[in-house]
Amino acid sequence: MIRVLGIDPGSQRTGVGVIDVADDGRCRFVHAQALVLLQADSFAERLGLLCEGLEALLDAWRPQEVAIETVFMDKSATSALKLGHARGAALATVVRRRLPVSEYAPRVIKQSLVGRGAADKPQVQHMVRLLLNLPDAKLQADAADALAVALTHAHMSATARRTGASVAALRRR
Amino acid sequence: MIRVLGIDPGSQRTGVGVIDVADDGRCRFVHAQALVLLQADSFAERLGLLCEGLEALLDAWRPQEVAIETVFMDKSATSALKLGHARGAALATVVRRRLPVSEYAPRVIKQSLVGRGAADKPQVQHMVRLLLNLPDAKLQADAADALAVALTHAHMSATARRTGASVAALRRR
Helix, strand or coil, rough: HHHHHEECCCCEEEEEEEEEEECCCCCEEEEEEEECCCCCCCCHHHHHHHHHHHHHHHHHHCCEEEECCCCCCCCHHHHHHHHHHHHHHHHHHHHHCCCCCEEEEEHHHHHHHHCCCCCCCCHHHHHHHHCCCCCCCCCCCHHHHHEEEEEHHHHHHHHHHHHCCCCCHHHCC | EEEEEEEECCCCEEEEEEEEEEECCCCCEEEEEEECCCCCCCHHHHHHHHHHHHHHHHHHHHCCCEECCCCCCCCCHHHHHHHHHHHHHHHHHHHHHCEEEEEECCCHHHHHHHHCCCCHHHHHHHHHHHHHCCCCCCCCCHHHHHHHHHHHHHHHHHHHEEEECCCCHHCCC
């Protein structure tokens, strides 16, 4: 069994989701939440809160692998830049714990969960609930996105194990 | 006297410069270097190296205030995004030490040191050497840029003290 932490980075809210992946590839829900960063006095302090929240989560749940969304560059330059700050702070935090990090584009996550790279958010969230057997759970949107990237990593790793391909090669498809 | 750390963030090299600012506003060179991040195996690991290098520097030199360049948005979206990651990792590191951070646009730094917002890099580096009395020192370019933002912070703080204006108000000019 491997415990995977998924991160959906954002400078206002960062979604985090933890799942356990059994050797046969089945996934079990462990924990999900949004780290809300809006109470900070400045943008820089939001990043500090993000790192502190993430470290508390790593201490509490002890994931062995981490999966994180890449930035969708169609956003405005300003929002991509803000997102880059949050993502950089998050990546630095997990890398410093010597945890392996895999990165997945939003399109790859949608393709992996729904079977269509152009799927919309409600479809992705529906599949997250279905795959983790959380039919009635109220999932905060960023937390659901974090579970989605964790599930994508579980699927990609399972496919890589079956086919002998590296996850990096699969992600490039 | 106040010890100021200037940071010129970058995902390949991050410049850092430490100066002491006397009560009369005079600045003294303390330390400058470039944290070279290229030996890392991945982009994420560069960010980890950046945070570790920065923390070692904070431990060694114990600055009381931090000044950092903002991102010049005329860069390509991809390079701005990479820079955003480095800047986010750096900001999170200093904020977590509860150090006050001031941010300055490249144009403001040039205006403050050379008197012209459109000054070129060699002019800025010349003024850094002159103001810190380092006429013959070989300064690595990123280290010089880090000293430039530290000097800008010293000038802005001195002006703010004299006029009673806040540094934030001066930066917006």
